[in-house]
Amino acid sequence: MKPSDMGILIVDDEASVRDALRKWFMLDGYRVDTAEDASRALQMLQDDSWDIVLLDIKMPGMDGLELQRRIKQIDKDIITIIITAFASVDTSIQAMKEGAFDYIIKPVDPDDMSHLIRNAVQQRRLLTENLKLRQQLEEVSVPDEIVGESPAIKQVMARVATVAQTDSTVMIRGESGTGKELIALAIHSHSNRRYFPMITINCGAYTEGLLESELFGHEKGAFTGAMYRRRGKLEMADKGTIFLDEIGNIGKKMQMDLLRVIESRQFTRLGGDKEVSVDFRIVSATNRDLEMAVKDGSFREDLYYRLNVFSINLPPLRERKSDISLIARFFMKKYSRSMNKNVTDISPETLDMLMKYNWPGNIRELRNVIERAMVSVQGSRIETGDLSFPFQPSLAPSGDEDLETVEKNHIKHILARSGGKVAQAAAILGISRLTLYNKIEKYKLKK
Amino acid sequence: MSYIYLVPIHLHRSVNLEELTRCVENTFGVRTKTRSFKIDLPGTYDPIRKQYNSSLILRQLIAYPPVDACKILGITAVDLFIPILTYVFGEAQLDGIGAVVSLHRLQNQFYGLPENHTLMKDRLIKEAVHELGHTFGLLHCTNPGCALNASTYVENIDQKSHELCIDCREAIGLR
Numbered sequence: 352m353k354p355s356d357m358g359i360l361i362v363d364d365e366a367s368v369r370d371a372l373r374k375w376f377m378l379d380g381y382r383v384d385t386a387e388d389a390s391r392a393l394q395m396l397q398d399d400s401w402d403i404v405l406l407d408i409k410m411p412g413m414d415g416l417e418l419q420r421r422i423k424q425i426d427k428d429i430i431t432i433i434i435t436a437f438a439s440v441d442t443s444i445q446a447m448k449e450g451a452f453d454y455i456i457k458p459v460d461p462d463d464m465s466h467l468i469r470n471a472v473q474q475r476r477l478l479t480e481n482l483k484l485r486q487q488l489e490e491v492s493v494p495d496e497i498v499g500e501s502p503a504i505k506q507v508m509a510r511v512a513t514v515a516q517t518d519s520t521v522m523i524r525g526e527s528g529t530g531k532e533l534i535a536l537a538i539h540s541h542s543n544r545r546y547f548p549m550i551t552i553n554c555g556a557y558t559e560g561l562l563e564s565e566l567f568g569h570e571k572g573a574f575t576g577a578m579y580r581r582r583g584k585l586e587m588a589d590k591g592t593i594f595l596d597e598i599g600n601i602g603k604k605m606q607m608d609l610l611r612v613i614e615s616r617q618f619t620r621l622g623g624d625k626e627v628s629v630d631f632r633i634v635s636a637t638n639r640d641l642e643m644a645v646k647d648g649s650f651r652e653d654l655y656y657r658l659n660v661f662s663i664n665l666p667p668l669r670e671r672k673s674d675i676s677l678i679a680r681f682f683m684k685k686y687s688r689s690m691n692k693n694v695t696d697i698s699p700e701t702l703d704m705l706m707k708y709n710w711p712g713n714i715r716e717l718r719n720v721i722e723r724a725m726v727s728v729q730g731s732r733i734e735t736g737d738l739s740f741p742f743q744p745s746l747a748p749s750g751d752e753d754l755e756t757v758e759k760n761h762i763k764h765i766l767a768r769s770g771g772k773v774a775q776a777a778a779i780l781g782i783s784r785l786t787l788y789n790k791i792e793k794y795k796l797k798k
Numbered sequence: 799m800s801y802i803y804l805v806p807i808h809l810h811r812s813v814n815l816e817e818l819t820r821c822v823e824n825t826f827g828v829r830t831k832t833r834s835f836k837i838d839l840p841g842t843y844d845p846i847r848k849q850y851n852s853s854l855i856l857r858q859l860i861a862y863p864p865v866d867a868c869k870i871l872g873i874t875a876v877d878l879f880i881p882i883l884t885y886v887f888g889e890a891q892l893d894g895i896g897a898v899v900s901l902h903r904l905q906n907q908f909y910g911l912p913e914n915h916t917l918m919k920d921r922l923i924k925e926a927v928h929e930l931g932h933t934f935g936l937l938h939c940t941n942p943g944c945a946l947n948a949s950t951y952v953e954n955i956d957q958k959s960h961e962l963c964i965d966c967r968e969a970i971g972l973r
Contacts, residue, residue, distance in 0.1 A: 536942065
């Protein structure tokens with residue numbers, strides 16, 4: 352940052368003081384201007400951006416103290432320095448309490464003035480830099496993978512926005528692959544805890560003993576192989592968020608331990624006797640019917656109520672089909688960048704096929720299908736032939752299509768899969784080539 | 799041909815400006831003339847501060863510039879101030895015509911030290927080049943050895959040279 356990037360505004364009713372300060376700061380290369388009173392200063396603050404304001408405490412009309420209050424309302428990060436005569440030092444101290452960076456008593460030693468301005472410039476630069484870094488951090492930390500325009504996903508995002516700023520415990524419900532972790536990340540990223548970590552633990556991936564050690568950590572020698580003290584995920588999530596994925600899969604003992612931690616925010620590491628206090632927010636997720644689990648006694652009712660303070664239900668992809676095109680294009684762009692390919696479009700036939708598929712694996716499955724298509728695509732557009740589904744696509748999901756349409760779509764799909772090779776397609780379909788030619792002719796299909 | 803005017807203001811005869819003249823000419827590549835101007839020094843005196851207002855002196859210095867003057871540097875022995883600061887070593891018009899320097903705080907006696915005429919002359923040259931540099935449009939330089947480096951106390955002046963650094967020289971078109 353050059354000195355000329357730093358704007359200093361001098362507000363004083365004495366022309367000689369204004370002039371002297373203006374000349375003094377200009378020699379250091381700062382952008383400097385002056386105002387003879389508070390109202391002119393406020394006007395100038397609206398017209399231009401200023402980093403440092405030096406203001407006389409005693410001015411006719413609005414005094415320096417009131418002017419400072421107005422300046423802080425405009426931008427609390429503007430550095431204000433009070434100019435005062437010895438007689439009004441008390442007022443200057445009041446100004447300091449109200450956010451002034453420092454004050455100078457007229458006349459001031461040149462060396463003191465020089466140091467003061469250097470420090471003020473440094474402070475302003477740090478504030479600006481800090482703001483910029485926070486903005487950059489926000490840009491990279493807010494997940495952009497939640498794509499969709501459907502009322503269902505909009506409703507989900509509205510609930511995320513509602514709960515994010517609070518510290519409430521959230522439970523995210525939804526089928527596997529619907530993006531529960533992304534929603535958890537969105538909640539964390541929009542919360543006041545966003546500058547601290549979000550720690551994820553997949554509760555279903557560990558045995559009970561291992562999960563205990565992962566969550567609470569352990570002391571050296573707590574069990575065979577515990578050679579060092581290790582911090583658990585709960586400690587790592589201090590001041591941040593702990594995301595407990597597949598919470599419905601934890602055993603009875605862990606349910607009890609977790610309940611105690613949620614209530615007291617304290618726990619002991621395995622093999623330890625010291626209570627560790629932590630401050631975290633819990634977001635959990637499950638695809639299990641927890642109400643049923645509570646009824647049949649496999650999930651503690653008290654823990655259920657502790658975790659399910661605010662619930663967000665993620666709809667399966669088949670219930671928000673209008674988003675498929677947007678999501679598919681989002682992944683297409685993402686993989687275009689990462690695979691360094693110039694793929695810019697998805698053919699209407701491909702989109703049609705994607706829309707008709709039932710997506711049992713939800714968005715995760717759609718992402719994988721697009722990723723595979725991106726590997727095989729040759730041109731700049733994803734065609735039906737580039738798609739491959741782990742499960743046979745259901746081409747008549749609505750069930751109200753006539754036999755001819757189903758046949759047409761099926762032939763079209765097989766032709767695409769076989770790269771337009773009629774003999775190969777006929778073999779897959781179990782019909783002769785001649786029959787297939789007739790069908791292609793009948794349905795006006797491209798080979 | 800234009801000149802840098804060196805104007806002694808109520809200066810004692812013992813102050814020799816020969817070395818200053820040579821140095822200014824060498825630094826800026828402009829010939830100098832030493833002349834007396836009519837300056838009402840008492841009129842710039844502030845009886846409360848017991849100091850002289852440098853801005854008012856500067857105003858008088860540049861009021862009627864000689865036709866062949868490209869710059870005018872006033873040299874005085876009185877203690878100078880600008881309203882907001884307790885003192886200044888000098889003052890200049892940025893990218894203007896006039897500047898003024900004071901010997902008052904360049905003398906060792908001011909700080910209770912034994913007189914050192916050579917050191918005072920050396921400091922005067924540095925401050926004269928500094929203030930004249932501003933009249934050529936130069937801002938304070940971050941190079942610690944450059945004469946345009948800002949000096950807020952006298953030890954600062956002793957740490958820098960009386961020459962312009964290469965960046966400052968290039969900025970005003972000097973080789």
